[in-house]
Amino acid sequence: MTHEVIMAGFGGQGVMSIGQLLTHAGMEVGLNVSWYPSYGPEMRGGTAFCHVIVSDEFIGSPLVTSPTDLIIMNRPSLDKFEQTAASGASVFVNSSLIDREVKRDDIKAYYIPANDIANRLGNVRVANMVMFGAFLACTGIAPVDVVELCFKEMLGPSKAHMIDVNRKALREGMKLVDK
Amino acid sequence: MAQKVLIKGNEAIGEAAIMAGCRHFFGYPITPQNEVAEYISKRMPEAGGCFLQAESELAAINMVYGAAGAGARVMTSSSSPGISLMQEGISYIAASELPCLIVNVMRGGPGLGGIQPSQADYFQATKGGGHGDYRLVVLAPSTIQEMIDLIVEGFDIADQYRNPVMILADGMLGQMMEPVVLEPKKRIERQLPAKDWATTGCDGSRPRNVINSLFMIPEQLEQRNLILIDKYKRIEQNEVQYQSIDIEGSDVVLVAYGTMARIARTVAKKAKELGISVGILRPITLWPFPYDAVAAIGDMPNVKAVFSIEMSAGQMVEDIKLGINGKKPVYFYGRTGGMIPSPNEILDYICDVLEVR
Structure with a gap:
């Protein structure tokens, strides 16, 4: 089992955070993991992205060149990464902000109105967690209680008030794919 | 087994240095290694050590020179263009036979280049970089765990041979995260000589120690070089990994x-x-x-x-x-x-x- 994931969006949409969350959760369930961020000019105002590999095998290159999963938060990221996806890849598209569908017919698209759901929950900043919930439900990489423990730890005491809304967002995202 | 934690390569460099007993860090910011100094700036005061952001790489490497001369476990960290600026100081440190650790998180060059990962400083690291017949011990980790191990060992190698040691990493190793156990896996026991050459202040109780790399008489300078050459031969025999x-x-x-x-x-x-x-x-x-x-x-x-x-x-x-x-x-x-x-x-x-x- 190997998931090679690219998460991408505008700076501030929380793609680095959900990347770290997946990495952390993968580590907790005993898998090999790596996380590699974009740290160049793209994160200074364009498309920020990170590469996450979760595998039961040794991880050689931490670079993801043909992702098995894409979590796409904005239109420029879809334009940038759609063609890189491996055949059969799962693509999670933030349909609240992205006004087009996936063009390729050899990849499976999930349209998640992440910003709309996050707004309904009262905080647009948890849109990333809605997307991550959908991804988690689809891949089953880690149990939801492990993921919740991880983001509790990542948020820390200073952001403890954010735990509840993140948990709700994660569960809403999971529900969307269950349907 | 100790618990695994998720850590960025650059931060692991900082933690490993603290673990190794390094209590002096001098540096100047440059991408993609900024998290090294950021991390150490927080941890070093907690460990009772000195973190100082110098006004330039030239100042930083000369602060390393001074602290090493006084017998401190000392390091600096930079990336390719910054390491180029340090070359004069590195040559002086090697000539004066002072132990220290230099981290180069390489980025693309030549010139100011870019900030993405590169390995184009291999020549500079292994063949000199600065002037004169000197060598650095150059260690190249390929995982973050190994980076921790080699930093701890690197300080020991530096002390054992009184020679600067370089950790040659790259932007990918610095920026990526993977799980590590925050302790060195194996610590090779080394006989570390007393730093009786250090300029610690003698109050007249012993002859003064002098740290120097200037020898105007060729016969004397050649004798110095022969001592260095002999040391490099011992390193070549004993330290290949x-x-x-x-x-x-x-x-x-x-x-x-x-x-x-x-x-x-x-x-x-x-x-x-x-x-x-x-x-x-x-x-x-x-x-x-x-x-x-x-x-x-x-x-x-x-x-x-x-x-x-x-x-x-x-x-x-x-x-x-x-x-x-x-x-x-x-x-x-x-x-x-x-x-x-x-x-x-x-x-x-x-x-x-x-x-x-």
């Missing part, structure tokens, strides 16, 4: 270090699916270079070709050719400027050379 992976019986051998050694592992896995068996030789010490291990590949009848894969225009390949000494064809594949070769393009090149498809 490398890892061999599946070399016995392989069709081709990839030689790669650091990030490229990780990519080589992925190449080997993909090659196996095509029926090509790929062995990997991973130098851990770039100086002293594992020439004997490379030479041994030259005598393996099954090996058809040796490949150096690098994020450079071809630097380590020169040492590989010296080691192979004409006994096998040596090929090179590299990308530059912050481009990271993908496993597939390397595999394509290997297939082209072997004429298999």
Whole structure:
């Protein structure tokens, strides 16, 4: 089992955070993991992205060149990464902000109105967690209680008030794919 | 077993230094290694040490020179252009036989270059960089765990031989995160000599210690050089480290270090699916270079070709050719400027050379 994931969006949409969350959760369930961020000019105002590999095998290159999963938060990221996806890849598209569908017919698209759901929950900043919930439900990489423990730890005491809304967002995202 | 934590390479460098007993850090910001100083600026005061952001790389390396001369466990960290600025100081430190740790998280060059990962400072690190006949011990980790181990060991090597040690990493190793156990795996017991040469203040109780690299009389300077040369020979005999992976019986051998050694592992896995068996030789010490291990590949009848894969225009390949000494064809594949070769393009090149498809 190997998931090679690219998460991408505008700076501030929380793609680095959900990347770290997946990495952390993968580590907790005993898998090999790596996380590699974009740290160049793209994160200074364009498309920020990170590469996450979760595998039961040794991880050689931490670079993801043909992702098995894409979590796409904005239109420029879809334009940038759609063609890189491996055949059969799962693509999670933030349909609240992205006004087009996936063009390729050899990849499976999930349209998640992440910003709309996050707004309904009262905080647009948890849109990333809605997307991550959908991804988690689809891949089953880690149990939801492990993921919740991880983001509790990542948020820390200073952001403890954010735990509840993140948990709700994660569960809403999971529900969307269950349907 | 101790608990695994998720940590960024740059932060692991900082924590490993604290773990190794380093209590003095001098540096100047540069991407992609800024988290080293950021992390240490927080941790060093907690550990009772000194973190100082200098006004330039020149100042930073000379602060390292001073602290090392006073006997402190001291380090600096920078990236390619910053390391270039430090070369004069590094030569002085080597000439004065002072122990310290220098971290280079390499980025694309030449010039100001870019900020993406590169291995184009191999020549600079292993063949001098600064002026004069001196050597750095150059250690090249390929995982964050190994980075921790080598930083701890690097400080010990520096103290044992009174020589600067360089950790040669790259932007990918600095920026990536992976799980580590925050303790060195194995600590080789080394007899570390007392720093009785340090300028600690003698109050007239002993002859003054003098740290100096200026010798105007050629006979004296040559004597100094002979002492250094003798030391470098001992290091070459005792400190070579490398890892061999599946070399016995392989069709081709990839030689790669650091990030490229990780990519080589992925190449080997993909090659196996095509029926090509790929062995990997991973130098851990770039100086002293594992020439004997490379030479041994030259005598393996099954090996058809040796490949150096690098994020450079071809630097380590020169040492590989010296080691192979004409006994096998040596090929090179590299990308530059912050481009990271993908496993597939390397595999394509290997297939082209072997004429298999």
